[in-house]
């Protein structure tokens with residue numbers, strides 16, 4: 001089973017600007033760096049800091065929790081509140097699908113109590129990173145534990161012959177984009193944190209319950225809104241929405257791969273054929289992606305290009321999940337009319 005995951009990710013323009021964005025985000029992401037008590041103490045460590053590094057406890061005495069990327073950070077932060085120190089390994093603005101671990105990531109895992117990941121094969125970079133960190137006291141939480149991955153693949157419209165895309169072998173990993181499965185992830189994170197830090201059980205339970213309540217009302221909102229446009233059919237450039245589609249009776253019918261330089265007339269024809277074949281109503285890009293090829297393709301397809309957020313990047317406030325998802329719902333409602 002193979003799932004293509006990154007039609008958009010092949011754009012050269014985008015990958016070239018990513019390091020710059022990542023740098024900017026790093027310097028701006030105070031919410032993350034503040035929660036990392038060991039940051040910037042690589043060479044001159046105080047005796048206390050050295051002690052803290054050898055015993056997996058943050059200096060604050062709080063449980064230290066390292067998360068992989070944005071949605072998992074948001075869910076973990078929501079459950080942990082201020083009880084634990086929560087960090088993120090993949091800085092927002094950096095591509096998670098092809099992420100390469102840094103020495104700082106190894107250090108973070110070596111000195112943490114808990115590591116939370118999405119699982120389902122998304123965090124390929126973790127395998128060696130965890131091994132190299134040699135943290136025998138590490139508790140790992142797989143947020144997707146018990147979730148049955150979707151194995152069916154949206155047909156990929158190949159508009160280009162280029163290097164083999166990154167592939168996932170454990171099913172599609174984008175479960176966080178379905179509020180019901182997100183609830184399951186929050187529950188898994190809650191149970192994992194309680195197991196690692198039982199003293200704070202009551203707080204983890206209360207925080208998780210509040211966030212789950214919000215997820216439930218988000219789910220009702222999606223249900224009520226999208227039942228008015230059943231079987232709305234859409235094409236995307238990133239295979240991120242099959243769980244969302246399945247939950248709310250939408251159809252993600254194809255993932256279009258975009259070449260780096262330009263579309264040939266055959267490329268365009270292939271995409272036009274797919275739109276006709278599947279009677280496509282909507283075409284989704286992602287927020288912040290400004291790609292001339294997508295714009296010109298949308299004109300050829302006579303479909304409005306709209307941004308749908310996969311939440312792989314964005315703000316680090318746990319409420320950001322609801323803001324982004326509600327904006328996704330508005331986009332779907334408009335596009336599916």
Ligand SMILES: [Zn+2]
Nearest residue numbers: 005240310312
């Ligand atoms: Zn993705």
